Amino acid sequence: MLLSIALLVPWVSGALLVALDGRRRAVAWLAVVALAANLAVLGVLAAEVSTGGVAQVVTGGWPVGVGIVLRADALGVAFAALSVLVLLAAAAHEAIGGVRSRTFPGLVVLLSAGLTGLFVTADVFSFYVFFELAMTASYALSAYGGKRRQLRAALVFTAVNLLGSFIFLLSVAGAYRVTGALAMDQVAQRLLTVNPNAAVLIAAGFFTAFSVKLGLFPFHFWLPTVYAGARPAVAAILSGAVANIGSYGLLRFGVALFPEQLRLAGVALVVLGAASIVYGGVMAVARGDAAEMLAYSAIGQVGYVLVALGVGGPVGLTAAVLYSAVNSLNKALLFLASGVRGALVAAAFALGALSVAGVPPAAGFVGKLELFRTGVVAGSAALVVLLVVGSALSLVYLFQVYQRRFWRADPQAVGAASPLAQRLLTAALALLVLALGVWPEPLLAFSGHAVEALLAGNSP
Amino acid sequence: MILAFALAAAFLFGSGAYLLLKRDLIRMVAGIMLISQCAVVTIIAASLGRGRAAIAVAPGDPVSDPLPQALALTALVIGLATVALLLALVHRAVVVFRTAEQDRLAATEAAHEAALERERRADREEVGPAPEEAGPAEEEPADGGRAR
Amino acid sequence: MRPGGRDGAPDAVVRVVARLLPGPSLMVAAGLIAKGYAEVGDGFAAGVIVALAIAPSYVALGAEGVEAALPVLRHAPAVAVGGLLLALASGFFPLLLGEPPVSHRPAPGEHVVKIGALELFTPLLLDIGVFLLVVGVLTVLLHQFGRPRREGGR
Amino acid sequence: MVVIRGGAAPPGAGQRHRGSAVDWPGWLACAAALAGFALCLLGWLAGGGAFALPWAPSLDLELSFALDGLAVLYGLLATGVGALVFAYGTRYLSLHLEHQRRQAVERWRFWPWMALFAVAMVGLATAQDLVLVFVFFDLTAVCSYFLIGFDRAEREARTSALMALLVTVVAAVAMLVAAVLLYAAHGTFSIPELLARAAPSATTTLAAALLAVAALAKSAQVPLHFWLPRAMAAPTPVSAYLHSAAMVAAGVLVIGRVHPLLARSEAVLTGLLVVGAASVVVGGVLALRRDVLKQVLAYSTISQYGYVVMMYGMGGAAGNGAAAFYVLAHGVAKSALFMTAGAVTMATGEDRLSRLGGLGRRAPVLAVAAGVASATLAALPLTVGFFKDELLFTAALRHGPTTAVLAVVAAALTFAYVGRFWGALFLGPPRGRVGSTPVLLVAPVVVLAVIAVAGGLVVEPFARLAEDAAGVSAGGPVALSPAYHLDARAENLMALAAWAAGGALLALPRVVDRVSRAVAVAGERAGPRRAYEMAVHALNRASTALHDREVRDLRTSIAAVLVPAGVLIGLAFAATPTAGAYVVGAVVGADWLILPLLALVVIATVVIAVAKARLAVALALSVVGFALAAVYALVGAPDVALVAVVVETMLTLVFVAALARMPRAAPERDAGAPARVRRRRRDAIAGGVAGVAVFASVWGFLSQPAPDSVSAEHIRLTPAAHGSDVVTVIVADFRGLDTLVEITVLLVAVVGVATLARRRLW
Structure with missing residues (x-):
């Protein structure tokens, strides 16, 4: 019931809002309210599933497999809530600053519907359609602003991600062909007896699709152009909410559907993740443009998720979930902060920077702690060294930019301060990042539940 | 037949990919359209069971697997939607950039890049004087007793 | 795609055809929806067919021309959104009854009132919603890609 | 009161106001430090105390604090010296800001960090959980970063702040690693328990060494000492506090805290x-x-x-x-x-x-x-x-x-x-x-x-x-x-020797000068600070060089998806046995009609790829679409065929409409013929790789059909759903949710189109 409402709220309100003129203040705020309502429902749902339960519903009341299975477990709800939170922040950011296009608020809410749907569906094809809903909304959003750079960003983003989507669809077709089912549980069950060659080829397709979405090295080339070119709010949406599809997809499809293949590819994942960390980190150092620096940083940060996933096991997976969550908040905070001027912003940016570098008391430190645990569990000194190098790189690139922007900026270059509300919003996000670092238990516990839920589906 | 479908899908995808790499944005859209066709034909080819259309099925009839057909319908519609959006993007890009060539789009990015050089240098300075800038800037000079 | 008529001075014949064509197409569409679950075709196909009937007008008259000839098309966005809302309503009304979404009434196995081939049950609402949405959406699409009075569109 | 700085007193210095109003935040911090001092003292006299709260039970983290001897020592030092330095700072900071012609409100960038630093020091001194120690340890580094960078307008202050941050924070990560290592070995982060459980072993040695590294960097020990002299760019109260009794002391505090562990090795x-x-x-x-x-x-x-x-x-x-x-x-x-x-x-x-x-x-x-x-x-x-x-x-x-x-x-x-x-x-x-x-x-x-x-x-x-x-x-x-002791015991003799030697050094300034200069020059040439700067600049250069190489136009982005994906598929292909996994499939009945249609599709795709004119592309595209629609009709998918036909028509229409309004493709002129050929060859290779990869995967999974499908259930249940066309029932009922999403996608796409095209209607 709650699950269906979580879908219904953004869907209907998005449909209504998209018909209204989003440049009107009231409409923009209505979108914020709709997102807040969505978040609230997801919050209640999260409370329900955090004790290990799942909310499941099959459309039309048909048997599993005939109807579409919607299932909210801790993993899905966590990602959904997180993404909607980021959307909420971005929408509020724009609502305060003044929306520049008629359709922005409606599209954000519909994006929220798509994301919520794909995080709570337990059906492979339904995942694809929700995924397309979310992606199509983001394609439309990526051109928001309409300037040359934004247009180019949108073009690159759309073309590359469409390619990724179709690769995904090919793999869905393959999954159906070899299992004769679409419900994730059934697919997982039947995949166990499928010819390993076919299974691994399908898994490779899924992996490619999600890697493109995440912007992992070497699938990342589109990402800097897009994140740096898009407006800050859109960049926050793309990196903080839409990119979650990639990490969630890798977790869900990798662990629940293709555990064997994931094990097989463990080393390859770690290597790719390590390459992402180093590449993104080094590239981010001398960028000059804060947004571009953050874009490369994003490439590096998702590397950590991949490394943790490659190591696997409860510790590694928990680290992957936790780090995805923290990273998504960090990126939302930093991208939004990069578009705001005035008091409070420097502090918010600094907190975000500390969080990315994994320095307490910001939330990122919990993520780093879990990652180090992963490295130690894997028994790999190289991995630990890599993590240290990654932290060092992130300190260098973030604080170089921080100091240039907030410490040395000559007064003439700094424009007028942004509206106070916008700054307060950024500060609120920063406080959230701080709070999750000071009191990490909710984050840790929920990540733990999420991984339990993920692994529980694995051993029927 | 399996091989034939696989070959058709491969040609659609390969040709689509080749078109995506062209400079002409219109050809890029055509590439995406081909890849979308590739996905639909693959879904249909993934049917489990062939026969007549699954309408008013009597038990035991050999019918075509209806599920992939439903999926193909959805995929077709989504393909239409996304291609239309991509076309609109390309169209807008052509209006704004006054060219349908990707290279020219990238050229505007290069201008932006160049404008960033000053800030990049500023970034580098934040970590201290460059070695080639010579010298201990803040440490005392080696003959520190010398009054200025 | 180069129209015969000059900008702003379309042939009277074209105008007439443009006005007339949607009529029969609506009939076909109605048929496609009315046949229910029995045969090939659904709201989606019906919607595209209607849109295809509108399309020649856009080719011939250009966006402004069509708007002048068929003022009703101005409401396309509302139709599209209305269609989506109707479809969503048909999908989610069961929540009110405590049932899973996309449950339909009459429930499986129960008796359905039929008028000819037309079955009166809630999936029909879904189909109508889809039809309205597709017509609205494709009309907007045609409008956006249609020939403007002057190129540039800024 | 006028303070004249050097010979360069700025004009109008004499008219400057007397130090602005009383520095309340400073005195507040001072009072808090005094209170802390009193508490520490009382706690010590009362014999200490301890308490623990759950922090993150999922990870066995505890907020455990104890006021033991070590905590008292450093607590008293941090609060006592802190109180004095804060009192000193209230005056100093006012003068400092005045000299720099900065506003008094900038105090708020100063005192909170000083106060937080004092809190972090006391926390560090009392913490009993290794992760908690790490948190406070880094907190001191963060505070010091902002304090060293207080005079942010000066480049010296900024570079020094960043250097201190990098050296101390990166080194502190070693402590986190040590904590995790010990946790993995002993299942606890609690320091007393760890000290009790850790026996001499390779892990213990490694962890101890890592802890020592973190602590030594913090205490500015060779070779990680170079940040400290640079940190003198901070205002004097910061140096007097952080760089004498607190921040640098944090390192040795940690050594003292875990010394039994270090002593295992x-x-x-x-x-x-x-x-x-x-x-x-x-x-x-x-x-x-x-x-x-x-x-x-x-x-x-x-x-x-x-x-x-x-x-x-x-x-x-x-x-x-x-x-x-x-x-x-x-x-x-x-x-x-x-x-x-x-x-x-x-x-x-x-x-x-x-x-x-x-x-x-x-x-x-x-x-x-x-x-x-x-x-x-x-x-x-x-x-x-x-x-x-x-x-x-x-x-x-x-x-x-x-x-x-x-x-x-x-x-x-x-x-x-x-x-x-x-x-x-x-x-x-x-x-x-x-x-x-x-x-x-x-x-x-x-x-x-x-x-x-x-x-x-x-x-x-x-x-x-x-x-x-x-x-x-x-x-x-x-x-x-x-x-x-007024006797000739060894200690006294050593002290006398030290004084004598020290006096000698004072008396021989030339010799001292030469030696010290030699060391300084050596340090400049090959010291760790030089290494640090070279490393950071090398990093910046490498980043620039790498970035210059990375081409980020759309084509490269796409090629960068296609080629790695192809390689990945190839790897997957190579990693698993393929014998007998591929099936050609029988050709029966209507298939003889499908084959030529598929051949037509293939031919049309090739035409599209090589066609010069855009219109030819459009035409060939619709050939592909209609041929495929015919294929769908022939494989018993009339619903798909119908929709494919109408969608194809619509797409062709839209495509051609868009085409008609595009400028004509410019002849490729930026590069000479060889470059063009080379690029075309490269594109063809990329496309070929993608095609082959798709071929391998699609053929791979088509060759492994599942024995049965859930669609059997769909067919069985269709009558119950009041229908007879199974596909329609699936679309409207069984998987009606997909349809709802799909039409929403359509709406969203068109909203996007309308937003982009910016014509009226929407």
Whole structure:
């Protein structure tokens, strides 16, 4: 019931809002309210599933497999809530600053519907359609602003991600062909007896699709152009909410559907993740443009998720979930902060920077702690060294930019301060990042539940 | 037949990919359209069971697997939607950039890049004087007793 | 795609055809929806067919021309959104009854009132919603890609 | 009151307002520090205490604090020195901001960090959970970053702040790694439990070494010492607090806290000894001829903490006790000297020894107080400093002759540079103009001097504090009995030797100069700071170079998806057995019609790929679409065929409409023919790779059909759903949700189109 409402709220309100003129203040705020309502429902749902339960519903009341299975477990709800939170922040950011296009608020809410749907569906094809809903909304959003750079960003983003989507669809077709089912549980069950060659080829397709979405090295080339070119709010949406599809997809499809293949590819994942960390980190150092620096940083940060996933096991997976969550908040905070001027912003940016570098008391430190645990569990000194190098790189690139922007900026270059509300919003996000670092238990516990839920589906 | 479908899908995808790499944005859209066709034909080819259309099925009839057909319908519609959006993007890009060539789009990015050089240098300075800038800037000079 | 008529001075014949064509197409569409679950075709196909009937007008008259000839098309966005809302309503009304979404009434196995081939049950609402949405959406699409009075569109 | 800075008094300096209103935040911080001091003292007298709260049970993290001996020592130091420095700072900061013509409101960038730093220090001193220790440890680094960078307009301050942050925070990660290692081995982060459980082993040694690395970087020990002299860019109160009694002390505090663990490994202890000795010598030698006041003190700090690290390296009751006592005495004296330096600079506008002198007569109170502080560092009798060296000598003697010699050398160096510092400031002929020194800039120095003398007369309380602290580090009770002995015992002889050698160094400035200069030059050429700068700049250069190579146009982005994906598929293909996995499939019935249609599709795709005219592309595209629709009709999918036809028509229409409004494709002119051919070949290869990969996967999974499908259920249940066309029922009922989403996608896409095209209607 709650699950269906979580879908219904953004869907209907998005449909209504998209018909209204989003440049009107009231409409923009209505979108914020709709997102807040969505978040609230997801919050209640999260409370329900955090004790290990799942909310499941099959459309039309048909048997599993005939109807579409919607299932909210801790993993899905966590990602959904997180993404909607980021959307909420971005929408509020724009609502305060003044929306520049008629359709922005409606599209954000519909994006929220798509994301919520794909995080709570337990059906492979339904995942694809929700995924397309979310992606199509983001394609439309990526051109928001309409300037040359934004247009180019949108073009690159759309073309590359469409390619990724179709690769995904090919793999869905393959999954159906070899299992004769679409419900994730059934697919997982039947995949166990499928010819390993076919299974691994399908898994490779899924992996490619999600890697493109995440912007992992070497699938990342589109990402800097897009994140740096898009407006800050859109960049926050793309990196903080839409990119979650990639990490969630890798977790869900990798662990629940293709555990064997994931094990097989463990080393390859770690290597790719390590390459992402180093590449993104080094590239981010001398960028000059804060947004571009953050874009490369994003490439590096998702590397950590991949490394943790490659190591696997409860510790590694928990680290992957936790780090995805923290990273998504960090990126939302930093991208939004990069578009705001005035008091409070420097502090918010600094907190975000500390969080990315994994320095307490910001939330990122919990993520780093879990990652180090992963490295130690894997028994790999190289991995630990890599993590240290990654932290060092992130300190260098973030604080170089921080100091240039907030410490040395000559007064003439700094424009007028942004509206106070916008700054307060950024500060609120920063406080959230701080709070999750000071009191990490909710984050840790929920990540733990999420991984339990993920692994529980694995051993029927 | 399996091989034939696989070959058709491969040609659609390969040709689509080749078109995506062209400079002409219109050809890029055509590439995406081909890849979308590739996905639909693959879904249909993934049917489990062939026969007549699954309408008013009597038990035991050999019918075509209806599920992939439903999926193909959805995929077709989504393909239409996304291609239309991509076309609109390309169209807008052509209006704004006054060219349908990707290279020219990238050229505007290069201008932006160049404008960033000053800030990049500023970034580098934040970590201290460059070695080639010579010298201990803040440490005392080696003959520190010398009054200025 | 180069129209015969000059900008702003379309042939009277074209105008007439443009006005007339949607009529029969609506009939076909109605048929496609009315046949229910029995045969090939659904709201989606019906919607595209209607849109295809509108399309020649856009080719011939250009966006402004069509708007002048068929003022009703101005409401396309509302139709599209209305269609989506109707479809969503048909999908989610069961929540009110405590049932899973996309449950339909009459429930499986129960008796359905039929008028000819037309079955009166809630999936029909879904189909109508889809039809309205597709017509609205494709009309907007045609409008956006249609020939403007002057190129540039800024 | 007017303070004239050097010769460069800005015009209008005389009209400047007297220091702005009272510095409330500063006094607030001071009061809080005093309260903390009182609490620590009371807690100590009451015998300590402890409490623990759950923090993150999922990870066995606890907010566990204990006020044990070590905590009391560092807590008192942090709050006591803190209170004095804060009081000093209220005045100093006002003057500082005034000189820099900054607004008084900038205090709010200063005091919160100072206060937070004090809190972090007390937290660090009392924390009993290794992760908690790490949190406070990094918190001090973060505070120090913002404090060093307080004068943000100056590049020096910014680069120094970043350097301090990088060195201390990156090194601190070692502590986190150590914590995780220990957790993996022993299942707890609690320090007391870890100390109880950790037996000597490779893991313990590794963890101990990592902890030591983090601590040594923090305590500015060779070779990670270079950040500290640079950190002198901070305002003086920061140096007086962070870089004398607190931040740098945090490192040795951690060593003291986990010392039993470090003592499990002889190698780690030896390492401490070596690093400590190196720091003593390098810091001491360099301090001998620094010119800038605070630089002398910074190198002196490196050297002094080198002593402490050495003593921890000696270990045992004697070493631990001496280390604890040393930290206490040093903290008192060094912060007094820093504050002296600040007061002098404020009064004269000069910050170099070479331009100062003869202040003794102008500022007698300051001269005496600073003299006491210097004497304390130089370990002269009647100050508490005498005992610190006595304990050092005792411990060194017990450890062996080498360390004993080292201890004497260290003490001699200290005597020499402290003597030079004080002498150059207060003796000799007066130089330069001198303004008045505000009371608040002198009083804290006097208080510290009084404490130092009091400790020299009645050493008992200091000794008790150190004993309690050392008890924690040594893992057992420690007895210290510092006292004056008027006999020829070894310690006394060593002290005499040190004074003599120190005096000799003072008397031979030329020799000292040459040696110190040589060391400084060597450090410039090949020192760790140079290495740090080279590394960071190399990183920036590498980043730029890499970025220049990375091409980020759309085509590369796409190729970068296609080629790795192809490689991935190839790897997957190679990694699994393929024998018998591929099936050609039978051709029956209607298939004979499908084959030519598929052939037509293939031909059309090739035409599209090579076509020159866009219209040909459009036509061939619709050929593909309609041919495929026919295929769908032939495989028993009439619904799909119908929709494919209408969708294809629509797409063709839209495509051609868009095409008609595009400018004609420009002839490729940017490159010569060979380049064009090369690029075309490259594109063809990329496309070919993609095609082959798709071929392999699609053929792979088509060859492995599942034995049955859920669609059997769909077919069975279709009548129940009041339908007969299964596909339609699936679309509208079984998977109606997909349809809802799909039409929403359509709506969203068209909204996007309308937003982009910006024509009326929407």
